[in-house]
Amino acid sequence: MxxxxxxxxxxxxxxxxxxxxxxxxxxxxxxxxxxxxxxxxxxxxxxxxxxxxxxxxxxxxxxxxxxxxxxxxxxxxxxxxxxxxxxxxxxxxxxxxxxxxxxxxxxxxxxxxxxxxxxxxxxxxxxxxxxxxxxxxxxxxxxxxxxxxxxxxxxxxxxxxxxxxxxxxxxxxxxxxxxxxxxxxDPDEVTVKSELERYDLAKLEEGETSDDDFLHTARGLSEKNIKRIRNSEPGGTWEDWPEDLRLNCHTKDSGRKYTASYGRMKWKDPAPTITTRFFNYGSGRFGHPEEDRAITVREGAILQTFPKDYSFVSSEDDLSVQSMGKLIGNAVxxxxxxxxxxxxxxxxxxxxxxxxxxxxxxx
CATH class of the missing domain: 3.40.50.150 (Vaccinia Virus protein VP39)
Incomplete structure (x- = not known):
């Protein structure tokens, strides 16, 4: 049929x-x-x-x-x-x-x-x-x-x-x-670790690009955001940070409920929903579980279960992280x-x- x-x-x-x-x-x-x-x-x-x-x-x-x-x-x-x-x-x-x-x-x-x-x-x-x-x-x-x-x-x-x-x-x-x-x-076996560790992805610092895959690029972080992610536990919240690293909104009742922003993923849990801004550290719990950076475009695509070699642009010259984030976050x-x-x-x-x-x- x-x-x-x-x-x-x-x-x-x-x-x-x-x-x-x-x-x-x-x-x-x-x-x-x-x-x-x-x-x-x-x-x-x-x-x-x-x-x-x-x-x-x-x-x-x-x-x-x-x-x-x-x-x-x-x-x-x-x-x-x-x-x-x-x-x-x-x-x-x-x-x-x-x-x-x-x-x-x-x-x-x-x-x-x-x-x-x-x-x-x-x-x-x-x-x-x-x-x-x-x-x-x-x-x-x-x-x-x-x-x-x-x-x-x-x-x-x-x-x-x-x-x-x-x-x-x-x-x-x-x-x-x-x-x-x-x-x-089995949903208990479907985790960030089970997916990302299927592939031999290069370890990256913030602002660094893999020699093997230009989509595996970690966006740069400000000095304060580097300190924030270094003080973040996987699955934790901004409440783990020293007072001087917290945002003004965290002192307000309206901001206290947004605990996932600037957070790290946990290896043994599923990732949060991959949105169109997953590459941005402050947009959700999109910090890498152990490396001091946000996840990359390639990692976001893998968590959307695209194959590792799925081609999103023809060359590095055509790469727009914002555009790729939109394509990947909106995908089925x-x-x-x-x-x-x-x-x-x-x-x-x-x-x-x-x-x-x-x-x-x-x-």
């Missing part, structure tokens, strides 16, 4: 890479960001990258040729609409669809699904999306189109992702009941994507090619 797919909001290709590892034939990825082209095409076999604005430029006619070319038993539209409007980090009025320009992209995504009506749909997003009307509308529309839907909040370490990360996964099928496969890993973790892909492959093998026709006849 073959599945041919397109990836909407494809980013750097984490979802596509995992789906391909599961045996799904992803033909193309669509994204508005030009920085996505190199990692998407360079690391994923036989795919095309289409730089387009999903809200304005992508139509059903743009997608259908990729799903109809050649022979395939089933078709899939996969995607992860931008999650910023739904994130806990968003401070706007979450009940107003006019408050954020990206609120509407979930509607645009459902428009494309309605026009193509693939056999299968999958979407990944932040868990908070469940609380908002655009997601309710998205689900309702899929049901009207005849899809059976499963959605759930996934604890990522149970699927091999070494992060304290929870993500919403939606699966929809025209072939009957579907649900995500059982966990693939590869192992979670693979679990989604394996679920879809097993689903169509179990249900068989005639199920959709039988359902349509009954309707």
């Amino acid at each position: 073959s599945i041919r797919a397109v990836d909407i909001f494809c980013g750097a290709g984490g979802l596509t890479y995992g789906l391909q590892e599961a045996g799904i034939d992803v033909q193309a990825g669509f994204d508005i960001e030009p920085e996505c082209r190199h990692p998407y095409v360079e690391n994923n076999a036989d795919v095309e990258f289409i730089e387009s604005d999903i809200a304005a430029d992508v139509s059903v006619e743009d997608i259908e040729p990729y799903l109809s070319a050649g022979e395939a038993d089933h078709t899939l539209i996969a995607g992860c609409a931008p999650c910023q409007p739904y994130s806990k980090m968003s401070n706007g009025n979450k009940n107003s669809a006019d408050n954020h320009e990206k609120w509407g992209l979930m509607e645009e995504f459902s428009d494309l699904i309605a026009g193509v009506e693939p056999d299968l749909v999958t979407m990944e997003n932040v868990p908070q999306v469940r609380k908002h009307e655009p997601y309710e509308n998205f689900q309702s529309r899929l049901k009207e189109l005849g899809y059976m839907i499963w959605d759930g909040v996934v604890d990522c370490p149970k699927y091999g992702v070494p992060q304290q990360r929870k993500r919403l996964v939606l699966l929809a099928s025209k072939h009957g009941h579907i649900e995500l496969q059982d966990p693939t890993h 973790p590869v192992r979670l994507a693979k679990a989604i892909g394996e679920t879809l492959v097993q689903h169509v093998e179990n249900e068989g090619p005639q199920k959709r026709l039988q359902t349509a006849t009954q309707d």
Whole structure:
């Protein structure tokens, strides 16, 4: 049973890479960001990258040729609409669809699904999306189109992702009941240590770059931040520091609850959620467990379960740490994507090619 797919909001290709590892034939990825082209095409076999604005430029006619070319038993539209409007980090009025320009992209995504009506749909997003009307509308529309839907909040370490990360996964099928496969890993064994020590990464000082991999670069730290990280215990807080190293906000009630900033990871725990600012020591618990620096772009990518040799830029001259942080932090973790892909492959093998026709006849 073959599945041919397109990836909407494809980013750097984490979802596509995992789906391909599961045996799904992803033909193309669509994204508005030009920085996505190199990692998407360079690391994923036989795919095309289409730089387009999903809200304005992508139509059903743009997608259908990729799903109809050649022979395939089933078709899939996969995607992860931008999650910023739904994130806990968003401070706007979450009940107003006019408050954020990206609120509407979930509607645009459902428009494309309605026009193509693939056999299968999958979407990944932040868990908070469940609380908002655009997601309710998205689900309702899929049901009207005849899809059976499963959605759930996934604890990522149970699927091999070494992060304290929870993500919403939606699966929809025209072939009957579907649900995500059982966990693939023991979460107690999925840690920063288990992942980073799989690779022979060079030890670095702050501000230093590996001779073997320019993405393995530690950002420089101020003299005060060097003192802070040297006074930080793995898993500890700023309360471990001497008084003279603490920030002004730490003396205020509003700042006391932010204990993870300027923190170190623990070897024997999963990492915190890899955000788009993971390379910045002060943005969260992104200090290396034992080296006096923040984690590097390469380490962040590895914790997102990208392969160690995943290429994000063609040369060191093209490297922007901020841009790479955005691509990596926004990516679907590869192992979670693979679990989604394996679920879809097993689903169509179990249900068989005639199920959709039988359902349509009954309707």
